[in-house]
Amino acid sequence: MNTIDLDKLGKELQEQYGEAVRVSSDSFANVLQVQPSHLVQLMKALREQYGFNHLANLTAVDYREEFQLVYHLSSIPDCKTLTVKTRVSRAAARVDSVFSVWPTADWQEREVYDLMGIEFNHHPNLIRVLLPDNFEGHPLRKDFRMGGEK
Amino acid sequence: MLQTDQYIINVGPQHPSTHGGLHIEAIMDGEVVKDLIVHLGYVHRSVEKIAESKTYQQFVPYAARLDYLATNLPVLGYCQAVEKLLDIEVPERAQYIRIIMAELSRIASHQIAISAGAIDLGATTGLMYGMRDRERIMDIFEMTGGQRLLSAYIRIGGVAQDIPEGFIPAVQSLVADVPAMVEEYNGLLTGNEILAARLKGVGILSAEEAIAYGVTGPNLRASGIAYDLRKADPYGIYDRFDFDIPTGSNGDSWDRWVVRIREIEESAKIIAQALQDMPEGEVKGKVPRLLKAEKDREVYHHIESSKGELGYYIVGDGSDKPYRLHIRAPSFINLMVLPSICREGTFQDIITNIATLDPILGESDR
Amino acid sequence: MESLFINLSQAFTAWLMSLGLSAGWADALLLAVQWTCIVAIVTLNITILIWLERRVSSFFQERLGPNRVGPLGCFQTVADALKLLTKEDIVPSAADKLIFKTAPALFIIVAVMLYAVIPMGDGMQVVDLNVGLFYFISIGSLSTICLFMAGWGSNNKWSLMGALRAVAQMITYEIPLAFSLLGIVMITGSLRLSEIVEAQSGVWFIILQPVAFLVYFIAATAELNRGPFDMPEAEQELTGGAYTEYTGMRWALFFLAEYTNLVAVSALMSTVFLGGWQGPWLPSWIWIIIKTYLVMMVFFWVKWTFPRIRMDQLMSFSWKFLIPVSLGNILFTGAGIYFCKWMGWC
Numbered sequence: 001m002n003t004i005d006l007d008k009l010g011k012e013l014q015e016q017y018g019e020a021v022r023v024s025s026d027s028f029a030n031v032l033q034v035q036p037s038h039l040v041q042l043m044k045a046l047r048e049q050y051g052f053n054h055l056a057n058l059t060a061v062d063y064r065e066e067f068q069l070v071y072h073l074s075s076i077p078d079c080k081t082l083t084v085k086t087r088v089s090r091a092a093a094r095v096d097s098v099f100s101v102w103p104t105a106d107w108q109e110r111e112v113y114d115l116m117g118i119e120f121n122h123h124p125n126l127i128r129v130l131l132p133d134n135f136e137g138h139p140l141r142k143d144f145r146m147g148g149e150k
Numbered sequence: 151m152l153q154t155d156q157y158i159i160n161v162g163p164q165h166p167s168t169h170g171g172l173h174i175e176a177i178m179d180g181e182v183v184k185d186l187i188v189h190l191g192y193v194h195r196s197v198e199k200i201a202e203s204k205t206y207q208q209f210v211p212y213a214a215r216l217d218y219l220a221t222n223l224p225v226l227g228y229c230q231a232v233e234k235l236l237d238i239e240v241p242e243r244a245q246y247i248r249i250i251m252a253e254l255s256r257i258a259s260h261q262i263a264i265s266a267g268a269i270d271l272g273a274t275t276g277l278m279y280g281m282r283d284r285e286r287i288m289d290i291f292e293m294t295g296g297q298r299l300l301s302a303y304i305r306i307g308g309v310a311q312d313i314p315e316g317f318i319p320a321v322q323s324l325v326a327d328v329p330a331m332v333e334e335y336n337g338l339l340t341g342n343e344i345l346a347a348r349l350k351g352v353g354i355l356s357a358e359e360a361i362a363y364g365v366t367g368p369n370l371r372a373s374g375i376a377y378d379l380r381k382a383d384p385y386g387i388y389d390r391f392d393f394d395i396p397t398g399s400n401g402d403s404w405d406r407w408v409v410r411i412r413e414i415e416e417s418a419k420i421i422a423q424a425l426q427d428m429p430e431g432e433v434k435g436k437v438p439r440l441l442k443a444e445k446d447r448e449v450y451h452h453i454e455s456s457k458g459e460l461g462y463y464i465v466g467d468g469s470d471k472p473y474r475l476h477i478r479a480p481s482f483i484n485l486m487v488l489p490s491i492c493r494e495g496t497f498q499d500i501i502t503n504i505a506t507l508d509p510i511l512g513e514s515d516r
Numbered sequence: 517m518e519s520l521f522i523n524l525s526q527a528f529t530a531w532l533m534s535l536g537l538s539a540g541w542a543d544a545l546l547l548a549v550q551w552t553c554i555v556a557i558v559t560l561n562i563t564i565l566i567w568l569e570r571r572v573s574s575f576f577q578e579r580l581g582p583n584r585v586g587p588l589g590c591f592q593t594v595a596d597a598l599k600l601l602t603k604e605d606i607v608p609s610a611a612d613k614l615i616f617k618t619a620p621a622l623f624i625i626v627a628v629m630l631y632a633v634i635p636m637g638d639g640m641q642v643v644d645l646n647v648g649l650f651y652f653i654s655i656g657s658l659s660t661i662c663l664f665m666a667g668w669g670s671n672n673k674w675s676l677m678g679a680l681r682a683v684a685q686m687i688t689y690e691i692p693l694a695f696s697l698l699g700i701v702m703i704t705g706s707l708r709l710s711e712i713v714e715a716q717s718g719v720w721f722i723i724l725q726p727v728a729f730l731v732y733f734i735a736a737t738a739e740l741n742r743g744p745f746d747m748p749e750a751e752q753e754l755t756g757g758a759y760t761e762y763t764g765m766r767w768a769l770f771f772l773a774e775y776t777n778l779v780a781v782s783a784l785m786s787t788v789f790l791g792g793w794q795g796p797w798l799p800s801w802i803w804i805i806i807k808t809y810l811v812m813m814v815f816f817w818v819k820w821t822f823p824r825i826r827m828d829q830l831m832s833f834s835w836k837f838l839i840p841v842s843l844g845n846i847l848f849t850g851a852g853i854y855f856c857k858w859m860g861w862c
Binding site for chain 2: 573576577578579673674677743744746747750751752753755820821822823824825826827828829
Binding site: 026028029053054055056057059061062070072076077078079081083102103104106107108111115128129130131132139140144146 | 465
């Protein structure tokens with residue numbers, strides 16, 4: 001696994017995006033926390049300038065007041081990895097789609113919409129992918145009531 | 151050209167060649183596929199929601215049921231992710247046993263891919279050859295975990311118990327027979343003129359498209375990119391083994407087929423090395439009875455499953471259950487390219503392409 | 517032994533005439549008995565044949581196959597036939613009922629009609645038509661219509677697709693099939709099957725016409741919808757093609773007819789290329805049975821070895837390869853005949 005030069009990346013991104021992007025790292029990954037408004041712009045830069053050509057994983061976590069969207073990027077074939085996170089409020093669970101950057105976001109965003117109920121702007125075909133179309137609710141939300149819980 | 155109406159034909163979810171409950175809506179013009187819509191979810195069990203109500207140990211058997219044809223691989227991925235999250239050490243001997251089990255699973259999975267692919271193409275006898283050889287691997291799994299198909303032998307912190315007597319000779323004789331098995335598959339199937347005609351130039355997936363759509367595993371390697379997480383980001387002890395990454399050049403069904411057959415040989419190479427180097431010792435590390443992850447500690451761990459990059463994203467919340475568990479299922483992502491590689495092909499090519507993409511619906515629908 | 521059946525039929529006619537029937541009535545009754553025998557033999561033979569194919573294919577696939585019902589499992593087919601007879605007969609509500617119901621019956625009738633001209637032994641032929649070969653080919657091509665009726669009547673997309681494939685495939689392969697037999701007709705100068713058999717008393721036509729034999733074998737496999745040319749059925753793709761909607765005995769009739777066709781084509785192949793009923797030591801009717809079964813084993817072998825070919829490849833294989841080859845064979849045969857005449861060999 002090639003590690004990325006986080007300081008250099010952080011400095012460059014700080015210059016370009018200012019406060020919109022925060023760089024940090026935990027014991028496993030380098031993390032960029034980005035404002036939803038700058039998400040697609042940042043992702044495009046990460047793909048085109050920094051070589052993160054592979055959107056490995058796209059998912060969301062329900063933190064009750066907010067949703068956190070998590071994007072795990074990596075590069076093929078040298079496997080540099082980077083995690084990008086963005087938070088949206090529960091009331092306005094909406095974020096721009098990264099489909100234009102990586103087509104693989106298509107079904108992954110549909111899955112997040114299906115199970116977590118976050119909508120994606122400019123997604124070509126935002127319909128449920130795993131659950132039936134007439135399903136009510138989004139089961140991975142923490143407030144989803146499962147059967148027998150009434 | 152004769153102008154004809156387009157019609158829709160529904161392939162699946164009850165269809166012999168969709169490898170599970172896959173539903174494909176094919177928009178056809180005669181025998182030519184104009185477009186394809188994939189409908190998923192017939193095997194959806196909401197595994198990610200179930201995980202939130204199970205302790206870390208309790209989820210292990212659920213992981214085994216994701217990719218039920220390569221059961222040790224998803225279990226290995228899950229256990230390694232939890233071990234990373236909770237800083238659990240795995241003893242050396244267990245590491246080697248895990249490698250052997252994982253690679254046996256990969257061989258079994260590829261054997262199913264080839265033999266099921268053969269029957270999808272009408273070569274009924276090919277099915278039985280692959281199944282016959284896979285049976286020996288199932289017997290080995292039964293020796294270790296007591297279960298043939300869905301063994302949860304790999305556990306958090308190591309493996310359930312030490313390998314039984316007779317395990318090593320059984321694996322050794324299997325590894326010794328792998329070249330003969332591959333020879334037989336090549337003789338009956340790969341070397342067949344009709345099979346070559348059915349696979350060559352069908353369902354071409356370019357390297358650019360494969361990366362853009364996040365396709366990984368043998369399907370990506372068939373497109374000519376030598377990307378294998380066992381080499382690119384060695385997890386466990388994979389950096390100690392010497393093996394090659396087989397790649398294709400055209401990204402067609404033929405390359406996907408050949409890459410899988412060659413991967414069987416490479417896996418056998420890894421198993422042989424692991425058998426040789428395996429030390430004596432403990433098979434389970436020090437694992438507390440109650441596994442608790444710190445709040446907001448999270449991990450994304452990916453392994454090279456037989457279908458591609460299998461990732462687990464786990465978020466802890468201080469309790470003994472994961473706050474959120476997400477599975478990056480390679481079959482789910484790989485299926486995304488199915489419409490684009492089937493377009494303008496014939497109806498029969500849909501079946502070929504499903505067979506060579508080798509999705510597993512238990513994993514893709516979760 | 518040799519003239520067992522001929523003696524039997526003569527005795528039967530004599531007995532009928534002794535009862536005071538005229539010669540014409542006796543012949544008509546004999547014909548009826550002959551047809552009943554053919555149908556009975558065909559059906560009985562097929563129960564054996566289905567069992568045999570299942571056993572043989574199991575050995576190819578390192579399985580055991582049916583081995584529980586009766587010695588070596590040989591009553592398995594009987595058990596299966598009884599099961600099929602007692603199954604519910606489902607006619608889809610959207611089906612074109614008349615066409616749906618007549619298709620299987622017609623298919624088996626056409627298949628049995630093929631046996632009229634095949635010489636089952638020395639002088640053992642129901643009718644020795646002077647256009648026997650022509651009759652066989654034209655009746656054989658009627659099965660196309662039956663398959664199309666089944667596909668159309670089912671009112672199901674899978675069935676229709678299977679039926680369309682069947683029609684395209686059978687029409688395409690009819691041409692090389694007929695052309696491959698032309699070389700033999702040129703050599704013998706006759707379409708009468710008994711004469712073709714007699715012409716092989718010296719050398720079998722498989723030696724004189726090896727190319728024609730191969731072309732005929734391939735085209736016949738396609739005509740029979742057997743693997744690797746079983747696209748009209750294609751369980752793995754079309755979920756059974758034209759037979760998708762059929763259940764119980766109607767489906768079994770199709771199955772029966774396919775095997776009837778297989779036996780007929782194998783018997784014709786033995787007749788035309790392998791010297792027919794001719795052979796040393798054994799009675800003629802045993803020879804034709806041996807040869808027919810050998811040819812059928814080759815059909816089994818091919819089916820259980822090869823993957824299925826694709827539809828467009830199938831069509832281009834016939835139009836671009838088999839037809840030119842069979843035409844070339846006709847040209848070569850013609851030149852050969854002239855050469856022989858010129859040299860004074862024949």
